[in-house]
Amino acid sequence: MAEHTDHHLDDRMDDRMDERLRTHAARWREDLPEVAPFSPRAPRRAGVVAAAAAAAVLVVVGAGVVLRSGTDRADAPPADRTSPSPAPRVVPWADLPPTHPTLPTTPAPACGPGDVAAGRPRTEGAAGTEYLTVDLRLTGDAPCWVSQDPAVTFLSAGEPLDLRVTKNQPDATPGTRVLVDGSHPATLTIGWAVSHSCPAVDNDEIRVTLGPNDVPLSLPGFGLSSCNPGEERSLPFVSPLQSAASPGAGSTSPWREVEVAGDLDLAAGVDEDVTFDVTLTSRVDLPLAACPDYVMTAGSHGGTYGLNCADVPYQDDAGDAYLPADTPVTFQMRVDGFDRAAAGKVVWRLDVRGTTALHGQLTVGDVELGTVTGTVTVVGGPAGTPDRVVTAGRVTATGPSGTDQSAIGPDGTYTLHLPPGAYDLEATPLAPLRGIVCPDRVGVTGGATVTADITCSID
Amino acid sequence: MARTADDDFAAWVGPHLPALHRYAARQVGAADADDVLQDALARAWRRRSTYDEARGAPLPWLVAIVRDRARRHRTRRREHLSLVDADRAVAPADADPDLERAIAMLPARQREAVDLYYFVDLDVASVAAVMGCAPGTVRATLHQARTSLRTLLGDDDG
Numbered sequence: 001m002a003e004h005t006d007h008h009l010d011d012r013m014d015d016r017m018d019e020r021l022r023t024h025a026a027r028w029r030e031d032l033p034e035v036a037p038f039s040p041r042a043p044r045r046a047g048v049v050a051a052a053a054a055a056a057v058l059v060v061v062g063a064g065v066v067l068r069s070g071t072d073r074a075d076a077p078p079a080d081r082t083s084p085s086p087a088p089r090v091v092p093w094a095d096l097p098p099t100h101p102t103l104p105t106t107p108a109p110a111c112g113p114g115d116v117a118a119g120r121p122r123t124e125g126a127a128g129t130e131y132l133t134v135d136l137r138l139t140g141d142a143p144c145w146v147s148q149d150p151a152v153t154f155l156s157a158g159e160p161l162d163l164r165v166t167k168n169q170p171d172a173t174p175g176t177r178v179l180v181d182g183s184h185p186a187t188l189t190i191g192w193a194v195s196h197s198c199p200a201v202d203n204d205e206i207r208v209t210l211g212p213n214d215v216p217l218s219l220p221g222f223g224l225s226s227c228n229p230g231e232e233r234s235l236p237f238v239s240p241l242q243s244a245a246s247p248g249a250g251s252t253s254p255w256r257e258v259e260v261a262g263d264l265d266l267a268a269g270v271d272e273d274v275t276f277d278v279t280l281t282s283r284v285d286l287p288l289a290a291c292p293d294y295v296m297t298a299g300s301h302g303g304t305y306g307l308n309c310a311d312v313p314y315q316d317d318a319g320d321a322y323l324p325a326d327t328p329v330t331f332q333m334r335v336d337g338f339d340r341a342a343a344g345k346v347v348w349r350l351d352v353r354g355t356t357a358l359h360g361q362l363t364v365g366d367v368e369l370g371t372v373t374g375t376v377t378v379v380g381g382p383a384g385t386p387d388r389v390v391t392a393g394r395v396t397a398t399g400p401s402g403t404d405q406s407a408i409g410p411d412g413t414y415t416l417h418l419p420p421g422a423y424d425l426e427a428t429p430l431a432p433l434r435g436i437v438c439p440d441r442v443g444v445t446g447g448a449t450v451t452a453d454i455t456c457s458i459d
Numbered sequence: 460m461a462r463t464a465d466d467d468f469a470a471w472v473g474p475h476l477p478a479l480h481r482y483a484a485r486q487v488g489a490a491d492a493d494d495v496l497q498d499a500l501a502r503a504w505r506r507r508s509t510y511d512e513a514r515g516a517p518l519p520w521l522v523a524i525v526r527d528r529a530r531r532h533r534t535r536r537r538e539h540l541s542l543v544d545a546d547r548a549v550a551p552a553d554a555d556p557d558l559e560r561a562i563a564m565l566p567a568r569q570r571e572a573v574d575l576y577y578f579v580d581l582d583v584a585s586v587a588a589v590m591g592c593a594p595g596t597v598r599a600t601l602h603q604a605r606t607s608l609r610t611l612l613g614d615d616d617g
Binding site for chain 1: 477480481484493496519520523524527567568573577578580590591592593596602608609
């Protein structure tokens with residue numbers, strides 16, 4: 001009886017929230033201006049093809065006349081409310097073996113002047129060396145590549161200085177391509193022991209030229225260097241450009257244009273089959289002749305399987321399935337019941353190597369996750385160097401449920417949610433401390449938070 | 460006068476303009492909705508040859524384009540303005556600001572369902588078509604959203 005009463009109470013409160021939403025939304029719609037009569041100068045971006053923009057202007061103006069002639073909203077065209085389209089069917093799950101496909105790629109052009117711009121430079125000191133790091137971001141719509149080894153010149157009052165800039169990794173292959181796309185900037189790091197360089201030299205600008213098309217960039221200099229008695233001139237150095245977008249590749253993949261959505265943070269009981277939906281939306285028509293695999297892992301369990309591309313309801317002229325541009329396609333996914341030995345965190349990943357990371361996770365079994373949080377700090381270096389936090393990188397935990405990772409935030413902190421057990425932690429900072437690995441170990445208890453501050457020691 | 464491809468496109472997209480405009484306003488705020496809508500229509504016009512009528516009504520396709528252009532608009536705005544308020548400036552002065560703040564805190568899929576059903580004023584079947592799921596999933600998502608909103612607003616005590 002009490003449960004029955006609770007249901008009625010819940011229904012009443014749900015109705016009240018429904019009414020509150022309807023009332024607020026109705027006011028919001030009333031206060032919303034009507035679709036404006038667009039003028040030909042309305043497009044603000046030069047990139048819009050003139051003919052297309054003009055056509056769109058015509059379209060909207062024409063439609064605006066229709067709307068304004070029916071100022072009573074009840075007279076507005078009812079198509080949205082009364083002509084629903086049938087919901088597209090969900091692509092059913094099928095137990096398919098992996099195909100390990102070679103997914104299509106398209107060569108990207110080399111970046112030209114104006115395709116890439118420098119973001120806000122960041123400075124950081126470590127072991128007596130000052131590092132200037134800057135993200136080179138794509139400003140155009142299409143991905144492009146630059147050579148990994150830029151030319152760098154220091155200037156003072158516009159005049160080049162006689163200051164040789166060395167390469168931090170002389171073994172790096174010259175001309176290696178680094179792809180820059182809308183989601184992945186290339187990162188440039190320039191270092192200099194600026195406090196230990198004799199004679200002192202002033203510099204107010206660093207000029208960077210990105211190959212192969214000589215893309216010019218201008219960065220602030222390090223300022224006046226310091227010279228202590230007995231010290232010799234130290235030379236600035238530049239690291240190879242780094243990018244998370246297919247390092248070393250000068251090509252792009254249409255899978256970069258795919259967005260994934262779905263409520264993947266699910267929970268399930270031991271031995272319980274779980275189904276969930278994953279919706280893929282591509283911004284371009286994407287052939288599925290090469291169908292990607294997906295991976296499910298729970299600790300040491302799991303495997304690679306084939307996505308059910310054959311049942312995608314859209315086919316091209318050749319009869320091959322494809323993801324139509326801007327159209328969500330939902331795939332049903334299924335996890336056969338994991339036994340208690342595998343209970344924990346299941347990681348799901350669509351295997352499109354080197355491209356968009358599509359992944360999710362669900363918790364199987366009555367497992368309560370614990371939280372590990374802490375700060376990654378660097379200690380050591382020349383005498384007097386204070387301890388400082390690591391501002392970029394990742395922390396990897398390896399334990400009974402497999403591996404999990406967390407990014408290190410700008411304040412040096414990280415957080416992981418893990419099934420109970422003992423884990424090896426490993427902090428791997430990015431530039432300027434790239435290459436340093438900082439280990440630690442932690443025990444995780446379900447429902448509890450444990451602090452694990454990780455220290456990176458350098459000479 | 461001869462009927463042109465532009466006329467056909469206008470007739471095709473016209474019935475959906477009010478909904479698309481409301482959706483753009485929910486995504487980027489009323490002030491920027493016109494720009495985003497025009498950008499989306501230009502893109503739809505360029506890509507109209509790729510639309511397959513076998514997919515059903517065009518609204519889900521058009522909404523997806525508005526969503527994409529709104530996302531790009533927000534990205535550009537973040538890049539160009541350092542002090543942009545991330546809140547969507549959609550609430551009129553006499554509206555329910557607590558409710559708007561709570562809606563902004565909903566998980567993305569719940570917020571999308573609330574925006575499409577209550578604010579854009581689509582029916583459940585159309586929301587399902589836009590979100591690429593079954594109508595029952597939309598109803599469940601809306602119920603979850605209302606429950607979340609009650610919790611966020613402290614209305615759980617009845």
